[in-house]
Amino acid sequence: MRISELSRLSGVPNATIKYYLREGLLPPGRSTAATQAEYDEAHLRRLRLIRALTGVRGLSVASARSVLDAMTEHRTDLHQLLGIAFGIRPPESGTPDAAEGRPPAGSAPEAAALVDAMGWSVSEQNPARQAVDETLRTLRSLGIAYDWETLLPYAELAERTARHDLDHLETVTDPLEKAERAVLLTFLLEPALMALRRLAQENESTARHGGGEHTQA
């Protein structure tokens, strides 16, 4: 397809597609004339992934490119690919308030204790480890005495959540497409999962403190 068709199907403006091509986020199309190129389904999928990384999750263009480069490099190794897809750090996990007194990167003793206790196999480099320790530090700085053991019941629920996530990925066969899907689901489901928690919290709060039409405890 031409760039105009790619733009129509993806909803991404022509000029933005050309910018992604110049910046190397989108691989070049197949040249058909001096000023024309053909694009395919892989371009469309890649474009959706770029939009998810930069638009919905707010990664910089440079960060998105390094994620995409790493995925392309490991495109034949599903385990590596999914490691990259699941390891992308959410931009909001590094809070300004947690910056003081932060230990060197890679040192997340509470996450390590939690991962051990759960019997999980997780690489030392997974940035989610830091996010766990940072959150616990932030909570304690606000007078809430949470530690990694407090998180254990949540970790068990996260384990079951991850199984649902991976079950869904089983329906996709192409490794790169599977990794793209993993990124989309990991990032894009987050607002819905947090929204479900809020709806459930309101329900649970009504059941415990509310008008009495609920009796469930």
Add this chain to the structure above:
Amino acid sequence: MRISELSRLSGVPNATIKYYLREGLLPPGRSTAATQAEYDEAHLRRLRLIRALTGVRGLSVASARSVLDAMTEHRTDLHQLLGIAFGIRPPESGTPDAAEGRPPAGSAPEAAALVDAMGWSVSEQNPARQAVDETLRTLRSLGIAYDWETLLPYAELAERTARHDLDHLETVTDPLEKAERAVLLTFLLEPALMALRRLAQENESTARHGGGEHTQA
């Protein structure tokens, strides 16, 4: 305590505390002289809450004030208070991409179907409803055929997560402090819960596709 002590204990600079006082986010202290006032534990707690709302979760000062005003207004009604605490919209749930074609506020048919199916008691005004529908629309615009039924297993896990949240709140007795704690936990635990999901995803992915030292399916 004096403002300097309040600043030391909270880690919030003097000038920032004065700004919060001017903007009405922090109630005035008890005047002890023409230019001096005494502050107490309630000011310290309120200051931590303001920092959580504006710093960690990125609410504007105006949004934070309207949340705090609503909480103060309903300070004797725990059910109302927790409704406010749990109903605060996360700033990232309204994504730019989802803005086109958005139905009028309050119309979230997929969240409504989900809430019904779960048997939850949730107010029509809870903004998490919109976040559910927006996420599903975003996923479908990217070619991922999720609907509210796909979210049912996640909703069941969210229900159990909310029970852990509310169990923790039982340890706090003062209604306003309970609501403050609800806000802190709802907002501040989110990065850790999403981080736990990523760690669990890596573990699950390793178990299914990895080096073979894991056999769990």
